[in-house]
Amino acid sequence: MWDMTKHGNEDVPYEARTSEELGRYLVAARDLAPGDLVLTERPLVFGPKSQPNPEAAVPCVGCYKLVTADAGERCSRCGWPVCSGHCPGLTNSRHHGVECHILSVRPECVLDNIADYYRYDALLPLRCMLLQIVDPEKWKKLSDMQSHMECRLPGSEAYDEANEFIVEYLMNNFINKLENNVKKKYFPDISAELVHKMCGIIDTNALEIRVPDGVELLALFTNTCIMEHSCIPNTKHTFTQFAKDKNDLYRITVKVVVPVEKGNHITTMYSHALWGTQARRQHLKDTKYFACRCLRCSDPTEFGTYLSAMKCLGDGNQVCDGIHLPEDPLDDETDWACNKCSIKVNNSQVNMIITQMGEEVENVQMIGISVTMLENLLCRLSTFLHPNHYHLYSIKHSLIQLYGRQPNYMSEEILDKKIKMCKDLIAITKILDPGNSRLSLYNAVLQHELHSALLCKAKKVKCDGSMETVGKIKYLMIEAKSAIEIALDSLKDDIEETSGKKLFKVIVNSKKDFEKFCKENKGYF
Template sequence: MAQCNGINDIPYEVRTSGELGRYLVAARDLAPGDLVLTERPLVFGPKAMQNAEASMPCVGCYKPVSTEVGERCFRCGWPVCSGNCPGLKDPRHHGVECHILSARPECVLNNMTDYYRHDALLPLRCILLQKIDVKQWTKLLELQSHMECRIPGSEAYDEANEYIVEYLMNHFISKLEDEIKNKYIPEVSPALIHRMCGIIDTNALEIRLPDGAELHALYTNTCIMEHSCIPNTKHTFMQSPKDKNDLYRITVKVVVPLQKEHHVTTMYTHALWGTQARRQHLKDTKYFACRCTRCSDPTELGTYLSAMKCLGDGNNECDGVHLPEDPLDDETEWACNKCPIKINSSQVNMVITQMGEEVENVQMVGGSVPILESLLCRLSTFLHPNHYHLYSIKHSLIQLYGRQPSYTSVEILEKKIKMCKDLIIITRALDPGNARLSLYNAVLQHELHSALLSKVKVKIDSSKRNVDHIVSITTEAKVAIENALECLKDDIDETAGKKLFEVIKKSKMSFDKYCKKRKLGCK
């Protein structure tokens, strides 16, 4: 792996253009695994918990604490895991902000999600940098805020104004004594807080912690990487460093061959969303319309991830698929590739949104096999087999097939194997370097291995054993489990990746023992 040993060895250059602003290009040819950059965060802060009524993140270490019985910071009254939490005195965490939050020292047990707004802490920590670290503050101010788009009356402005700006100003900053204010935040105004909100919304990266809490963090150089829906880099965060100052240090590596002068890219949206959903998300949160190779291709790199089936004209059936005529036009018509029928974008959006809500509702309650299969069958009437809503359902099903007592038959195993292979093809096409879908891919490869191994065991116990066929399937199972581990090679420093890696590693050991016991050699 390439290292940055000196000023002349930096593998990227910062460029500027009127269209992109600041962005990075490769300073030389880079290979998969080469290091692009590694840096500590400028600032970070907790997001509100998904179920904030039940638990909130400790302001010192971000561990979830019960809203009913959790301890409180003795000075400001905010929920903490313990009065001895080291982060309560650490200036990077709660150490400095506590002086501001103490302007309202009273505690409450009712309406806590409104009273303790954790999404307001990162903007506050940003403002506090002006005294904590002037160099970091200067770098922070260089980040794009898109305030020209966040004008009064816009959704982003009004939301930030109600939930963050007025919250901080009215409950804390306006109550500060002059001595405290001049010491910690000499420059503060609603406009400055709005600017911090814009910088966060535009640039912040999400960090998921082992216990389920989430953070947002800002980085000097990582934040100026250009977006692409087929990114050429992958980033990971250090969560258990030897040096506490390296907490949440980000490492960015190349995942596909990158030629000199080519743009260094990352992804700011979900790789398994369709083009319309990705582009709308980027417009709403990053204020630009993506025109990358994937977004420009109606078939999404041949995956047909957004395609809908043509239902004919009511008199004649059609087995074609509807694709957007111009995927970069939000109002484009969707045309069938086999007949003259077209449908407008509003119809497509309405149908896809309704289907998405159905899928989400089923996934949230942990859908059973019959429920998932019923939904898959019904949506398959309207959607291409590779559609991202169907991908989501199938990804859930393959983790149930072969594991639940009623779904272990040979027919089910064959269905699972085909489903895994189909999804692997889609996943590789969308993310050839495992930049964003490494965990998805690892699960698919692991489940493929599991189904193939089960099939081997059935074949061995059969009276009509075909040795060559058994060896062939065993070899395929071996390749799948090795691919699963390979997918996670850059994820083992993070909690989710580490847990999955350990599970798959145990499966690999069990598989090796089985092969040795049964004397199954692989080709």
């Protein structure tokens, strides 16, 4: 089953189809090339995510600018933190304008237990339900979205968590306190079950938007949510952060990043491209309620990157230099078999080891990164993991940002090590994200650090006191020029987003310094 949608007088570049296995999905209506627009649409509704440290700072409910939680201004009607009593979003129905009437039934302000008192993750479900009166047409589109309530039954983790932190919070503190006539005015249909359904729709369909000061929002889109997941997506989406027409705020634009032939599926990604297959598939099962069977998940080697592979340690009597891969990566209980000997390891053992290692990597990166700690961890984990394993990728990505930038790590040997590490990670990144759709910031950092190391090597006096030959310096400079240009190109779609904007500025300054150096040393170019 399919239908062709029209946009003005032009056919859009996709067809919407339906199957029992995939539900609704999109295919290319014609051959599509990188850069081709797939769709663009305004969000049905959006709202802030739960805040990582609400005791320190929270977003204004009108514009999402971070404000001091305990000392900032409050909305004069409902008491929620705001940037200013004059914030335009406080009266805008797409932001705080309507929900304020509901939240104001509990007008008192508090300075303690802010995280429990102001639950920002409850605002989006509330805004969803308020669409019944704000925009009935949007409400109908929202209600038709997949909620997977059959997987979110009482007793399930998703149901119980939503019930404790969102459903009971909204019902007990606000909705049940409304006068009956007021309740009917704002909520023609309202119940705990309906709030649960909204939570299910959000969990299944919402996309994350990072606004300029770093706050994360969740937004729901009518057509974008139909797009099928793939761990090697062929599209990239961006959001409008600044718009002349305020209704275009957070508009999504989806573009093709690799060629898509007519009839092929148009895909996006709902997981992390740098997680191994089992981690990605488990995340998708837990959050999107499906088991991914894409080409990457089906390949034990993940397209030859070996991102999940482990080293074989032999049988205790004889050393083996083989690697362990899952016999069937789509089977959660699969054994992991060595490619050189008969040793097998069961999946539960692998999961336990990888989880423990992941916690170690996370802990080291959280407590303050140092070269020594990262190198020690890299050395220890390298005993068990393939050099390309995603845990080692994470450690190396941190290391390359320290090598060549700290006084004790500027030697020729360190620079050569950094250059090789950068090139190895770039090769993995290019395979996993050929269209630069998900790992653009990672790639930009890698290319920028490669540029930095090559330039530093070109300037450096060698161990024997001599300089590199003119020919070698010219070669290093050409390679450095290419790397910095690739780094900037990687960020062309990320400049409106906070992290992308900051990184772009850093790389632009590096390019200026590089061009100045080239000008002063014309003989090398």
